[in-house]
Amino acid sequence: MISQQDWQGETLYILENDYLSLSLCPSINNNLIRIWDKKLNREVLRVPDAPHDLMKNPAHFGTPVLMPPNRINGGAFTFDGRPYQFAVNRPNHMHNHGILQNLPWTVKSAGEENGIISITSTFRTADFPEVMAQYPHDTEMEITYELIGSKLNHKFKITNLSNLSAPFGYGLHTWFLLDHSPSEWNLTVPLSGVWELGSDLLPTGNILPLDKFESITHGAPLEGFDLDTVFLKGDHPCVAVLENKQCKITYSSESNLMKHWVLYTKGVADNFICLEPYTWVTNAPNIDLPADVTGVQSVKPGQTLELDILLQIEHK
Template identity: 50%
Template sequence: MPITQQTWQGVPVHVLENDQFSVTLCPSLGSNMIRMWDKIAKREVLRVPDTLQAIQEQPGHFGIPMMMPPNRIRHGAFDFDGRHYQLAINTPQGHHIHGILRSRPWQVIRTGEADGRLSITTSFRTTDYPELDEQYPHDLTMEVTYTLSDSGLLQEVSATNHSGLSAPYGFGVHTWFMIDGEPERWTFQLPTEAIWELDPDAMPTGKLLPLGGFSSMAEGINLAGRTLDTVFQIGDNPVVSVLSKPGYSIRYSGSDAFKQWVIYTKGEAKDTICIEPYTWVTNAPNVPLDASVTGMSALAPGETRTLWIDMQITRD
C-alpha cells in the first residue's frame, strides 16, 4: 500500500499502511508518530490526541514525541566544556523539560518502499530556528526514519554536529502505549540494576537505590494498582522491554546507548503506560557522577551518531 499525504485537524500528516498496521506521522508537530492502529487486533497501540489543541498544549503526551535533551534540566541551565547553556524555562517550577524538538516542525526529505517495508524520513536543523542560538548554539541536523513492516515499527535517529565545538547531546522518546483500561491484564518487563533517587522536582539526587519492589521486573510486573514515575538504570542488561497481555506482546528495544529508562503511568495505571528510553538520565549535565553512570555525552565536531528503537508486535 502506498504512503499517502492526508490532513488531520487541518495539518498535513503522512500515513503508512500495510496489511497489519496503519501509522500516522505529523512532521509539523515534532515529527511525532501520533497514531499506530493495529488492524488485526483492532486496537490503538499508541495514545492518540483527540484534537490538534490537545497535542499543541501537551506535545509530550501523545504518540512518540522525541526529546533532545530528554526530561528535565534544573533551571534550564548547565555548564559544559567551559560554556554556559540556558534552555527555555517551560515548567511552573522554573525548569526546562523535554528539549527543543518536540513541538517544532520537521521537513519530509524522502519516502521509500523496499522488501515490503514502507519508510519515511524527516529532518530538523537547529540553525533554522534563530531562537535556539541562545539556548543551544550548535549547528545540528537531526534525521529520523520510521520504517513500517508487517511486524512493527523501527525508528532510526541520527544527529550530525556541523559546528566546530563539541555539542552536549542526550536523546530520548516518550512512547505512550495504550493498555485499554485493563491494567490487570498487562505485564511489563525490563531488566534493570537500580533506581535513581529523585528529589521533589523529579530530578536525580545522584544516589542509586536498590530495586526493592521492582526486583521482579525482569520477569514481569503486573500493572494493576501501579503508580509509576520511576527512573531506572539498566546497567549491562539487554536494552529490551516487553509490554504484554495474554495473546498480545509488544517488544520494545533499542541501541546500547539507552541505559536510562523512565516508566510513567500518569497516576495509577489505567489507560496508558509511557515507556521512555533515554541515552542520558534526567538533568544529566548537572548530576555529579561519571558519564558512564549518567550517560552524559557530546557529539564531536563533524560527528554523526545514529540510534535505533524497535517496536515488534506479536499476536497469538
Template identity: 50%
Template sequence: MIQRIDWQGTPAYTLENDHLIVSVCPAIGNNVYSIWDKTLQRELLRVPTSPSDMADAPVQYGTPILMPPNRIRAGRFELNGQTYQFDINHATGHHIHGMLRSQPWSVVQTGEKDGALFITSSIDLSGDANVQRQYPHALELEVTYVLQGAALSHRLNVRNKGSRPAPFGYGLHTWFLLNGEPDKWTLQVPVSGIWELDADNIPLGHIAPLGSLSAITEGLRLEGQNLDTVFQIGSGNPCLAVLSGEDLELRYSGSSAFKQWVIYTKGEARDFVCLEPYTWVTNAPNIDLPADVTGVQSIAPGAALELEVKLELSYKS
C-alpha cells in the same frame, strides 16, 4: 502504501501494510501519533483528538521526541567549557523535555525498499533562533520511520555541522494504551537499579536497589502501580521493555546508547503506560558521576551519531 493526508487541516502521513497503520505528523514534532493494529482492530497509542491538542500538549500523545529528555535543574548546566541556560518551562522552576517537542520537520523522502515502507524527515537546528539562543549548535537531525511487517523502527542520524562539541541527550516518551485494564498487562524490563529523586523528580545522584519493584526484571503486573520512576539499565543488560497483555506482546528496544528507562503511569496505572528510553538520565550534565552511568555525551564537530528504537508486535492467539 504511503499516503499524504489532511489531518484536520494539518499535513500528515500514513504508512500502511497488512499489519499496521502508522500515522506520523512531521509538522508537529515529527510525532508518530497513532499506531492502528489491523489484526486486533484497536489503537496502540494515546492519540490526540486534533493537531491543536498535540501542539498545545506535545508530550502528552503518541511518541514525542525529547532532546534532551526530562528535566534540567533550573534549565542550567555547563559542559565542554560552555554554559547553557534553557527556558524554564515547568511549574517547579526547571526546564523539561527539550526543544523538539513541537518543532516542524521537513519530509525528505518516502518510499518502499526490500518490502519495508519508510518516511524520512529532517530538522536543521541552526536555522531556529529560539533553539540557538538556548543551544547554539548546528545540529541536523534526520529520523526515518520504517514499517516492516508488525515492526516499526525509529532510526536517528544526527550530525554536528558546527565547530564546537554539542552536548546530546535523546529520548522518546511513548504512550501505550492499557485499555483501562491494567490487571491484564505485565511489564518486563531488565534493569539494575532506580535513581533516587528529589521532590521535583530530579535525581539526587544515587542509584538504589530495585526493592519493591524487583519483579519488573521478570514481569511486573501493572494493576495498582503508580510509577514515575527512573531505572538504570546497567552493564550487560539490553535496552528492552516487554509489555505483555492477554492477546498481544509489545517488545520495545533501543540501541546500546540508551542507558535508562523512565516508566510513567500518570497516577495509578489505568489507561496507559509511558515507556521512555533515554540516552542520558534526567539532569545528567549536573550529576557528578561517570558518563557511562549518566549517559552524558557530546557530538564532536563534523561527527555523527546513529540510534535506533524498535517496536515489535507478536500475538498470543
C-alpha cells in the same frame, strides 16, 4: 502503501501494510501519533483528538521526540566549560523535554522498497533562532521510520555541523494504551537500579536497589503500580516487553547509547504506561557522576551519532 491525509490543517503521512497503520505528523515534533493494530482492531498509542491538543501538550500523546529528555534544573548547565541556558518552561523552574517541543520537521523522502515502507524527516537547528539561543550548535537531526510487517524501526541520527562539541541526550516518551485493564497487561524490563529522586523529582546522584520494583525485571501485572520512576539499565539489554493474552509488544534498542528507562503511568496505572528509553538521565549534565553513568554524550564537530529503537507487535 504510503499516503497523505489532512488532519484539521496539518498533514499526516500514513504508512500502512496488512498488520499496522501508522500516522506521522512531521509538522508537530515529527510525532508518530498513531499505531492502529489491524489484527486486533485497537489503538496501540494514546492519540490526540486534534492538532491543537498536540501543539499545547507535545509530550502527552503518541511518540514524542525528546532532545534532550526530561528535566533540567533551572534549564541551566555547563558543558565543556561553556554555560547553557535552556528555556524554563515549567512552573517549578525547570526546563522539560527538550528544545524540539512542537516544532516542525521537513520530510526528506518517503516510499516503499523490498517490502519496507519508510519515511525520513529532518530538523536543522540553525533554521530556528529560538533553538540556537538555547543550543548554539548547527546540527542536523534525521529520523527514519521503517515499517516491515508488524515491526517498526525508529532510526535516529544527529550530525554536528558546528565547530564546537555539542552536548547530546535523546529519548522517546511513548504512550502505550492499557485499555483501562492494567491487571491484564504484564510488563518486563531488565533493570539494575533506581535513581533516587528528591522532592523536585530530580536525581540526587544516588542509585538505589530495585526493592519493590524487582518484580518488573521478571514480569509483573501493572495493576496497582504508580510509576514516575527513573531506572538505570546497567549491563542489561535495553528491552521492555508489554503483553496481554492477545499480543506481545517489544520495545528495544541495541544502541550502547541507551542507558536509562523512565516508566510513567500518569497516576495509578489505568489506561496508559509510557515506556521511555533515554540516552541520558534526568538533569544529567548537573549530576556529579561519570558520563558513562549519567549518559551525557559529546557530539564532536563533523561527527554523526546514530541509534535505533525497534517496536515489534506479535499476535498470539
